[in-house]
Amino acid sequence: MDVKGPYLQGRPGGRFIYLSWGTVDDAGTFTMFRRAKLLLDAVSTDVLDAAVRTGRLHGRLGLTDARGGPLCARVVPPTIALTAAPAE
DSSP, X not given: OXXXXXXXXXXXXXXXXXXXXXXXXXXXXXXXXXXXXXXXGGSOHHHHHHHHHHTOEEEEEOXXXXXXXBOOEEEOTTSEEEEEOOOO
């Protein structure tokens, strides 16, 4: 199944979402200093099927790495817990 949406990146079968960390200056300009790639091909078929039915895929993760810095690089379970959630 191919997942699509306005914030998704990558090719079919390799889709992901970037989670970016940065600063915002007084003019409102965002400057990114780190980002994590949340890989959607790590979503189990059962969870993905349920997300299609409910209308939402929910990911829960800690935002810091083992050294206390911002989480970065590729993020897959068990670092992120992916579940289906009802649409609001």
